[in-house]
Amino acid sequence: MIETIYIEEEIEDHPRTGEICRRFPQARLIPCRHYGEIFNRKNQNFRLQKVQPALILAKKFKNFVLDAPAGYGIGGTCNYYFSHMLNCIYDCRYCFLQGMYRSANYVVFVNYEDFTDAIIKKINDNINCKSFFFSGYDCDSLALEPVTRFADNYLPIFRRYPDACIELRTKSTQIRSLLKIDPLPNCVIAFSFTPEEISNALEHGTPSIDKRLAAMVKLQKHGWKLGLRFDPLIYQDNYDEIYERLFNIIFSKIAAENLHSVSLGTLRFPETYFQNIIRLYPDERLFTGSFERKQGMRTYNSHIEQSMLQYCKTRLSHYVPAQILFPCEHAA
């Protein structure tokens, strides 16, 4: 439950600000000039703030749509991402956001119209390119859907521009708004998974694997295109057993022929984020052991990385064709 909402003066009267605030009638409303005053303040502790994050409603002014990082793709030639929200209501111990931001507060940029214009411009500027837009880079796309109405507001753009595609990436079961509308052939609802043992230990507050699968089954019946994301793959000695079990469970419920894409990549962090995360969780076993520095990144050592990727790719290729399998591999 949100107890405090900071509101930038600039969007105080924006209708979406009012709509969001009405969902939290008990919350303390505090005006601010710029969200950075709260979000980027020095000496904040992400870990402590995660216990009771505030919501910050803000306006974004520039950089609405950015180029996706290299290797972030599922078949498009031009890959972009945009973030209507920063941070996430879940608390996965491996999440890179905790190394990227000083604050665990949630920021929602309420000027969706400006994002919409920027997305349309990007589509029109790259008319000869198969554009893919990723929405779950700095947040979980759907976890806060009842508050943000993200899908409700952004999917109509993609209905108008069927040659451009959007991915909603999630671990949530907030699919009610998607079940009320006709599915879009150019939208992929991608669910992220780790094996149950890892999920129980590291994905705090997320719906269980069974619940995520139940949501996927409903979306599948409704006609939505689905994706599977095994990113990050997390190493432990018996990784082959636990990933094998996970794949068996998933493909006993999800029709492989209806999948749009399956992507996978091992755990990795930009070096600076890794250092920040280690400071937050110095005793966390996940970050000790077989990591090495590689081109500004912290990754598993090459042997572990390649073995895991190869194993999972081979197992997954028993279920899905190679054309929809997208491993994210690092240069050695």
Ligand code: SF4
């Ligand atoms: S669901 Fe994704 S964005 Fe949210 S905490 Fe977990 S890894 Fe981070």
